[in-house]
Amino acid sequence: MTAASTGVPTYASPVDLDTYGPYGPGRLHTSAGWDRPIYPFQGRVTADGSSGFRAEPGRYHLYVAWVCPWAQRTAIVRKLKGLEEVVSLSYVDDERDGRGWAFRERRGADPVNGFAFIEQAYDATEPGYPGHISVPVLWDRQTGKIVSNNFPDITIDLGTAFDEWAGASADLYPRALRPQIDELNAEIYQDVNNGPYKVAGATTQDDYEELRHRVIAALERLEERLGERRFLFGDRITESDVRLWPTLARFDLGYNPLAKISERALTDFPHLWGYARDLYQRPAFRDTTDFAALRFSQGPKPSFLNEGPERIVVEPVEADWEAPHHRG
Structure with missing residues (x-):
């Protein structure tokens, strides 16, 4: 009998860096250029079940973290598609030690399995x-196993496989646009989503300068693109917007002060900043965001940060996300 079945919550012991050390060593293996870790569970959910995992209400559960941009995408898509009663969701604690993501009272217990740690x-x-213990995790109640921890697939499947039960009409991955969406997603991933981690992990001055200017150039291209359209593909929100937004939300409070990427804050890019507010002021983005959790200056130094290069001075920027966006 599990804690989940008895109704008695199970919580992990408090974060203990002295005993367990920081998360990373022995678990988190990346290349010198900060390729993402390996995400080995790559099952796919399909409407017809041909993948072995049929889309069904009540079968799947999402484990996510407020602090994790890759996990936040799944929470956004779940809400954009109106799947709150179809796919359940719970949050791990914001902080972790060498044991990885855990359930503590601050964010609540695991309602499905009564686990204390995602490692379970x-x-x-x-x-x-x-290997790497990551979120998001898409869990299958029927088999009692992980379907996927491969974050790019999870949002696609949530956005396409559950339309029979979706309470919203949003088509985030329209067939006619898929090649263009995939192409832009690849660019966003390399130069924006993953860019700050690469800058933070730079080991030489030349690499630092090259990598940070690559991120800045990508932001400038997106600024120009959004000067001509409301969202990345016109007047509709797509998978690309979902993938870009969590990085923008973390830029001024987290990524830029940590990695020292740009002298310009997000708020200094008029179209990007208006676009980011436009998205935030929608429930799917606002309700899945906790800005208090996005300050990377809190807690231990991230394992991916290399302090070797001489970096520019960047301070956190407190922005007014409720200000009118004027993009209608």
Whole structure:
């Protein structure tokens, strides 16, 4: 009998860096150029079940973190599609030590399995799993295993496989635009989503300067694009907007002060800043965002930060996300 079945919440012990160390060593393996870690569970949910995982109401659960931009995407899509009663969701604690993501009273217990640590979900799927313990995790109640921890696939599947039960009409991945969306997503991933981590991990001055200017150039291209249209593909929100927005939300409070990327804040890009507010002022984005959790200056130094290069001075910027966006 699990804690979830008895109704007694199970919580992990407090974060203990002295005992367990920071998360990363032995778990988080990346290249010198900060390629993302390996996400080995890559099952797909399909409407017809041909993948082995049929889209069904009540079958799947999302484990996510408020602090994680990759996990936030899944929470945004779930709400944009009106799937709150179809796919359940719970949050892990904001902080972690060497044991990885955990459930603590601050963000609530695991309502499905009564796990204290996300590692237990990984071990239930692959006993003795030695790799990166990440969120989001898409869990299958029927098999008692992880379907996927591969974040790019999860939002696509949530956005396309559950239309029979979707309470909203948003088509985030329209067939006619998929090639263009995929192309832009790849650019956003390389130069924007993953860019700050690469800048933070730069080991030489030349690499630091090259990588930070690559992020700045990408932001400038997006600024120009959004000067001509409301969203990245015109008047509709797509998967590309969902993928870009969590990075923008973290830029002024987290990524830029940590990695020292740009002398310009997000608020200094008029179209990008208006666009970001336009999205935030919609429930799917606002209700899945906790700005208090996005300050990377809190807690231990991230394992991906290399302090070798001489970096520009960047301070956090407190912005008014409720200000009118004037993009209607």
